[in-house]
Amino acid sequence: MPGAIVKNIPPGANDPAIQPCGIVLHVAVSTSPSLYDWFNGPSGGIESHFYVRFDGLFEQYRSIWFEADAQVAGNSFIGPPMNTRLGFVSIESEGMGDGEWTPEQISTIEQIIAWVKSQSDFPMHQCRAWNDPGLGYHSLFSEWNPNAHTCPGPKRVAQFHKII
Numbered sequence: 704m705p706g707a708i709v710k711n712i713p714p715g716a717n718d719p720a721i722q723p724c725g726i727v728l729h730v731a732v733s734t735s736p737s738l739y740d741w742f743n744g745p746s747g748g749i750e751s752h753f754y755v756r757f758d759g760l761f762e763q764y765r766s767i768w769f770e771a772d773a774q775v776a777g778n779s780f781i782g783p784p785m786n787t788r789l790g791f792v793s794i795e796s797e798g799m800g801d802g803e804w805t806p807e808q809i810s811t812i813e814q815i816i817a818w819v820k821s822q823s824d825f826p827m828h829q830c831r832a833w834n835d836p837g838l839g840y841h842s843l844f845s846e847w848n849p850n851a852h853t854c855p856g857p858k859r860v861a862q863f864h865k866i867i
Contacts, residue, residue, distance in 0.1 A: 704753075704763055704767075704815065704818050704819075705818070706761070706814070707761055707762060708760065708761065708762045708763070709762070709763050710739040710743075710762050710763070710764055711763075711764065711765070712739070712742055712750050712764045712765055714765065714766075714769040714770065715748065717748065718765075718769050718770045718772070719769070719770055719779055719788055720768055720769055720770075720788065721769060721770050721779045721788050721789060721790030722768075722787050722788065722789050722790070722823060723768070723789075723790060723791070723792050723819055723822070723823040723825070724782070724789040724790065724823070724825050724836035724837075725791050725792070725825045725826075725830060725836045725837045725838055725839065726791060726792050726793075726794060726815070726816050726838050726839070727773065727777055727791045727792070727793050727794070727839050727840065727841055727843075727847060728794050728796070728839070728840045728841065728855055728859070728863060728867075729751065729773055729774075729794065729796065729854050729855055730795070730796050730797075730798050730799070730800060730802070730854055730856055730859060731754065731795045731796060731797055731798065732798075732799055732854075733797065733798075733799075734757075734797060734798070734799070735797070736756055736797070737754065737762060738751070738754045738762070738764075738795060739754075739762060742764055743764075748772060749772045749773065750764055750765060750771045750772060750773065751764060751765075751771050751773045751793040751794065751795040752764060752765050752766075752767055752771045752773075752792045752793050752794065753792070753793070753794045753815055754794075754795045754796070754797070755795070755796045755797065755811045755812055755815070756797045756808075757797050757798070757805050757808060758805075758807050759805070759807030759808060759810055759811040760811075761811050761815070767792050767819055767822060767823065770790050771792075771793050773793035773795065773841075774791055774793055774841060774847040774848070775846060775847055775848070775849060776833055776834070776847060777790070777791040777833055777834070777839075777844075777846065777847045778790055778791070780834055782834055789834070789836070791839070791847075792819050794812060796808055796812070796855065796859075798855075798856075798859075799856075800852075800853060800854070800855075800856040801857075801858065802856060802858065802859070803858045803859060803862060804859055804862055809862065809866055809867065812867060813867065816838065816867070825837060829843075829864075830843065830844070832844070833845075833846035833847055834846075838863075838867070840854070840859070840860055840863050841854035841855060842854050842855070842860070
C-alpha cells in the first residue's frame with residue numbers, strides 16, 4: 704500500500720492466495736513501534752497484514768492477496784462466487800486492551816480501508832456473519848475469536864461504531 708513501511712513476511716505453505724472480502728480490526732496489546740520481529744518468528748506463523756502505530760505510521764507485513772492468520776476462520780474460506788477463496792485483511796493497532804485509537808490511528812485505519820476497498824471491492828457495512836464481506840473487529844464473531852477475548856477492546860469497538 705502506498706505510504707506503508709513495508710516489512711515483508713512472505714506467505715508460507717499454509718497461507719493461500721485470497722480474494723480480500725473485508726477488514727478485521729485488532730489491537731496488539733503492545734506499545735511496540737513494530738510487530739515485525741514477533742510476526743516473523745516467535746508468533747509461530749500468526750501474522751497480520753498491517754500494523755498501525757499511535758502516531759499513524761504503519762507497516763505492511765503481507766500482501767492483501769495472501770492469507771494472514773490473525774482472525775482464525777476469517778483468515779481464508781471458500782465462498783461465493785464460484786467457490787472463490789476469500790479472506791479478511793487484518794489491521795493490528797498499537798495499544799493496550801482498555802485504550803482507544805488515537806486520531807492518527809483512526810485516520811490511517813480509514814485510509815487502509817479505502818485503499819483495500821479500491822483494490823478488492825466489498826460492502827462498507829458491518830459484517831453480519833463471520834463469513835459475510837464487510838468491516839468488523841476481532842471479538843465480533845466466535846469464529847474469528849474462539850478464545851473470547853475483547854480485542855480490540857470496548858472503547859475501540861465504540862469508536863468502530865461511531866467513527867469508522
